Structure formats: structure tokens, C-alpha cells
Amino acid sequence: MELYGEKEGETIKYEEYPYLLYVRVSTDKDEQKDSVPNQIDICRYWIEKNNFEWNENSILKDDGLSGTYFLERKAMQLILKKARNREIKMVVFKSIHRLARDLKDALEIKEVLIGHGVRVVTMEENYDSHLEGKNDMKFEMYSMFAAQYPKTLSVSISASLAAKVRRGDHIGKIPFGYDRINHKLVIKEAEAEVIRKIFNWYTKDKLGFKSITNKLNEGIENGTILPPKESSYWGVTSVQRIIKSPIFCGTFILNKYTNIKVDGRKKQIKNPREKWNVFEDHHPAIVSKKQWKEANNKDITKFNTKISKWNEFRGLMKCSECGSNIVTMVSYKRRKSDGHKTTFKYLKCSAYRRGGKAACVNHTPITYEDFREFILSSLIKKWNQVELDLENNLGKNTKSQINNLNQQKIQLEKKKNRLVDMYLNEMLDKEDYLKRKSGFEIEIEKIENELYLNSSIEHKQVQIRNVKEAFSSLKKTDQDLTRVFKEIIDNIFIAQNGEIEITYRIDPSL
Structure with missing residues (x-):
């Protein structure tokens, strides 16, 4: 059977x-x-x-x-x-x-x-x-x-989209400054005026992205500037995207980006320029090509300040006011005598960095070095208050218990599988088969419950051991402690006045 x-x-x-x-x-x-x-x-x-x-x-x-x-x-x-x-x-x-x-x-x-x-x-x-x-x-x-x-479908869709664009149709998200009527982009004058102001401030008044962002958000407050479509305030990156986008001088680019799969997840990458399909004078321009080229002849990726890629607290620091990440900024100062550059690293709320006071508050200045020293001293002080005792709290023989339980489970599963053969060979009737099968399943479930409890204990042992090793590494202050901080700390909340609150991944008193 x-x-x-x-x-x-x-x-x-x-x-x-x-x-x-x-x-x-x-x-x-x-x-x-x-x-x-x-x-x-x-x-x-x-x-x-x-x-x-x-x-x-x-x-x-x-x-x-x-x-x-x-x-x-x-x-x-x-x-x-x-x-x-x-x-x-x-x-x-x-x-x-x-x-x-x-x-x-x-x-x-x-x-x-x-x-x-x-x-x-x-x-x-x-x-x-x-x-x-x-x-x-x-x-x-x-x-x-x-x-x-x-x-095959992607090639077919791409060809169809290219045909639509050649006819003057617009595809994709409607950009700020435009409306879409009968598949064609038309200028939305109230929004277009904001785009013109941005380009004029950048090319004629020589303002930087941060200054332009502040002027835009001040305009929102007094009712003279419209906010972006998906936010209540303007951010630095939004201004930069507008300056870089050729859509505002009437040019539409198709096939600029493509989606690829990396480790099972979707990721967007930029195609080589030779693969781009560029459609000049595709729709009405808000700014002239001359002004757009003038704006993009400048090195628009160069800032006086930038986010430091090297940050041992990346992802851990949060603004207690708005919940955004606190980032480490790097400011460059040039000595007049020899031209030598010095760097100054400090902390800033990422929302305030993008949108100024319209997005969050400006925090009391804290240098990265002072912040790191404070966190190290706080962690060491915290650790000195407690004493871990793995042997007493979590048991001495967890690993051997897990091994024994796994062996018992394997034997029970073998016996359960043999029941199927006995049933198929008509050595057992259906009622006896189901009764014995149910008995084995109950015993296996009991063992699995015990394994779960023991594996939880073993997991906690590993977790505490990792934390213990992490705390012992705090003395190596001259090394990169990124992994150590992430092992110990859950979040660090920084208030406007500079007060710092640390929450831990595991209570060291366990």
C-alpha cells in the first residue's frame, strides 16, 4: 500500500x-x-x-x-x-x-x-x-x-516603452514642476517657478545646496514656496537631484538604469552611457539647456563637509528628537601658511543635515573623539558594576545534553520510519500503525521542546560570551571597535542638549 x-x-x-x-x-x-x-x-x-x-x-x-x-x-x-x-x-x-x-x-x-x-x-x-x-x-x-x-518579456517591454517615448509620451513618475495630460508632460507653473529659483540661486547667485535648501524651507514657512510632492520640507539631496536631472531642460533619458538581482534581492544600477536612449526636446523645458549645462559644469558632488564613511557607531546613534540617524560629519580646514588640510569630525542629525530646522533641531556640537571617549568610559563603568557567572546561571552540561537529546530523536525517527514499511508490508493494521505512530510523535515532540529550551540556553551562553569578549576588547582603544560596539549596544539616543542615553543588547547582569 x-x-x-x-x-x-x-x-x-x-x-x-x-x-x-x-x-x-x-x-x-x-x-x-x-x-x-x-x-x-x-x-x-x-x-x-x-x-x-x-x-x-x-x-x-x-x-x-x-x-x-x-x-x-x-x-x-x-x-x-x-x-x-x-x-x-x-x-x-x-x-x-x-x-x-x-x-x-x-x-x-x-x-x-x-x-x-x-x-x-x-x-x-x-x-x-x-x-x-x-x-x-x-x-x-x-x-x-x-x-x-x-x-524576453523585458526586451519586449523596453521596445514598447521606447516607442511611446519617441511619440512624445511620458512614462514613469511625474517630476516636480510638471503635470501629465494625455500621456504628455505639461509645465505646472506654480511648481516650475520653484525649479527656476533653484537653478537661478545655484548658477547666478552661486549659492550651495545647503543655502538653497534653507531658502526653500524658509519660503515654505512664509507661504511663498511649495514643498516637494512627498515631504513637508526640502532636503539637500532633493535639491541636488533637481540640479542634476536633465528632465528640466526638456531631455528624457530611457534605459539609464537597470534592475539586477544580488543574493536574491533587487538592486538598481546605472547602465553605461552607450546604452542610454536620449530624447532631446522631448517635452517643454522649465530651464534652458544653456543654464542646465552651466549648472552641471560645476563639480556638484564636492562639499565643504561630507559624511564620514568611517564611523564605529554607524546605525547605533539616533536623534532623540526625531528618531533619525545621527551621522558623523567631516569638515576640512586649510591652513593658510602651508596649505595643509586638517579635519574636524562632529555629530549631526541626518534629518537636520538634509532639511535644516524644518526637519529637526540643531544639536549641541559634539566632536566624534569626545563622544567616543564618553561611550568607552560609560561601557567600562557599566561592566564594572556587574559580574557574569555562566556556570551557575546557565548550567555546565548544556552541550552534552543537546547531543544526547539529538541522538534520542534520531533513534525515535528511525523507529517511526520503520513503522511505514511494516504498515506497507501489512505487518501492522491501520489502527495499530496510527497508534504507534502517534506515540513516537509525542515522544519526539517532548524531545524537541527540551532541545528548544537547551538551545535557548546555549544561545544565551554564546551571546553572553560574545558580550564578555566585546567588553574585554574595550581596552584596545586604538583599534576599530565597530564590531565590539554593535555586540554590546542596541541604540544610543542623543538629545538636543547633548545628553546621551545608551540601551544595551543584553543585560550584563544576566
Whole structure:
């Protein structure tokens, strides 16, 4: 008697053979709204035809997510987690296109599932890992076709978009200063006036980005300047983007950027210039090409101050006023006698840096060196107040206990698996099989609970040991302590008056 769908005239209960049905749609467009019920119906027909009990709760769905972005698909990640935990025996898909549209991802998903004893079935390709055995050329071939589909589609879409742009249509996000009517950009005069002011301040008055940002935000306060579309205040980066964008002199660039996948996640990169499609005089210009070129002939990436890439507290420092990150700024000072440059590092709220007082408050000046010295002395003082005792608090034999429990679990699972063979060979009747199986599962669950408790203890041991080592490294003040600070500190809140509050990742008194 097989537990793979070949039982004659008898339905296999879901508890005997738990499975999942995975469905996915790439977008929320109207033409795909019927895709989910269609996928479910097709898979349900196969499930019931092969004598499996239908279970509505077995359906997992990813809505509006492309098959090319593996890590963003939560339902798929849950399937892999259940497979690793041996909680399922089969996964059913309408097609390999639904599983993944990246060859590497498709093969990886299949390997994880089959490697953990999970049967993989796809309807359109008539693929069944239980029947195919080790010959997986069929799966690999269809996966390759699925991977090629989005690339072919991308070329087709790019050609279609280029044709629209050549006709004078605008695609993408509507820029500040414009409206879109009948697919064409038209100047929105109230916003366009702000764009002209920015260019005039930059090219004629020779103001820098920070000064322009301050004037814009002052204008918002007195009602003479409009704010940007997605914020209540202007920021330095928004001003810089406007100066750099050729859209305001009537030029539209297509294919300037492309999306790639890095470690399963989407990332945007700039294409080489020879791949750009540049459309001059595509739409009405707000500023002249001459003024735009004049603005962009300057080195607009050069600042008197810039954010320091080397910052041991990156991501830990927060503004207590607005919650934004505190960044380390570097100011350059040139000595008049020999031209030698000196640097001065200080802390600043990133929101205040971008938008001035419209975004946050200006903090009391704190130099990076003084701040670092204060944090070091605070951490050392904190550590001297407590005493860690791993042996007494967390137990001496956690590792050996975990090893013993794992061995017991392996033996119980072997016995449980032998029950299936005995049942298939009719050495046990169904009632005796289910009774013994239930008994083994109860014992395995008890062991898993004990393993969880012990692994939590072991995890805490490792965590405290890491913290202990981190604190001991604080004496090495001449070294980069980035890793040490992140091991000990959760957040550092800095108030406007310079008061500092530290929250820790773990209570050293544990």
C-alpha cells in the first residue's frame, strides 16, 4: 500500500500525508485577477484525482510578487522552512513558472524540497519528482525556459516603452514642476517657478545646496514656496537631484538604469552611457539647456563637509528628537601658511543635515573623539558594576545534553520510519500503525521542546560570551571597535542638549 497517491479506492488523509499548494501572481493587474483561483482549481483537480484529501488550509499564496525575487516571497520561504522541519511531504504547483523564474532559484528550491523528502509536482510540465527519480533533466529544461521568459518579456517591454517615448509620451513618475495630460508632460507653473529659483540661486547667485535648501524651507514657512510632492520640507539631496536631472531642460533619458538581482534581492544600477536612449526636446523645458549645462559644469558632488564613511557607531546613534540617524560629519580646514588640510569630525542629525530646522533641531556640537571617549568610559563603568557567572546561571552540561537529546530523536525517527514499511508490508493494521505512530510523535515532540529550551540556553551562553569578549576588547582603544560596539549596544539616543542615553543588547547582569 503506497502513501504516494496510488491507493486504490481509498482517500489518503491530510494528516497522513500533509502537503502544500503554492500559488503566485506577479502583479495586481486586472488580467491576472483570475490567476489564483485558476491555479487552485487546476492543482485541486490533480490532488483529488490522485486520492489525496483536499484541505483548504494547505494553500499558500504570494500576491503581486515576481518570481525573479526569491527572498521577497514570504510564502515560498515558509514552504522551505516547513520542508526543513519535516512538516510536509509534498508541494504542488501549477507550473515551474509559479515556482521561480530564475534558474538558480528554481534548482535551489527543488534541491531543498527533495533533499528533505518532499515530493515536488507541477501540473503544466507533468513533472513529479516521485516518478522522475534521479533523472531531473526534465525539471532543469523547463526551469531554463521559465528563466528565459522574464528576459524576453523585458526586451519586449523596453521596445514598447521606447516607442511611446519617441511619440512624445511620458512614462514613469511625474517630476516636480510638471503635470501629465494625455500621456504628455505639461509645465505646472506654480511648481516650475520653484525649479527656476533653484537653478537661478545655484548658477547666478552661486549659492550651495545647503543655502538653497534653507531658502526653500524658509519660503515654505512664509507661504511663498511649495514643498516637494512627498515631504513637508526640502532636503539637500532633493535639491541636488533637481540640479542634476536633465528632465528640466526638456531631455528624457530611457534605459539609464537597470534592475539586477544580488543574493536574491533587487538592486538598481546605472547602465553605461552607450546604452542610454536620449530624447532631446522631448517635452517643454522649465530651464534652458544653456543654464542646465552651466549648472552641471560645476563639480556638484564636492562639499565643504561630507559624511564620514568611517564611523564605529554607524546605525547605533539616533536623534532623540526625531528618531533619525545621527551621522558623523567631516569638515576640512586649510591652513593658510602651508596649505595643509586638517579635519574636524562632529555629530549631526541626518534629518537636520538634509532639511535644516524644518526637519529637526540643531544639536549641541559634539566632536566624534569626545563622544567616543564618553561611550568607552560609560561601557567600562557599566561592566564594572556587574559580574557574569555562566556556570551557575546557565548550567555546565548544556552541550552534552543537546547531543544526547539529538541522538534520542534520531533513534525515535528511525523507529517511526520503520513503522511505514511494516504498515506497507501489512505487518501492522491501520489502527495499530496510527497508534504507534502517534506515540513516537509525542515522544519526539517532548524531545524537541527540551532541545528548544537547551538551545535557548546555549544561545544565551554564546551571546553572553560574545558580550564578555566585546567588553574585554574595550581596552584596545586604538583599534576599530565597530564590531565590539554593535555586540554590546542596541541604540544610543542623543538629545538636543547633548545628553546621551545608551540601551544595551543584553543585560550584563544576566
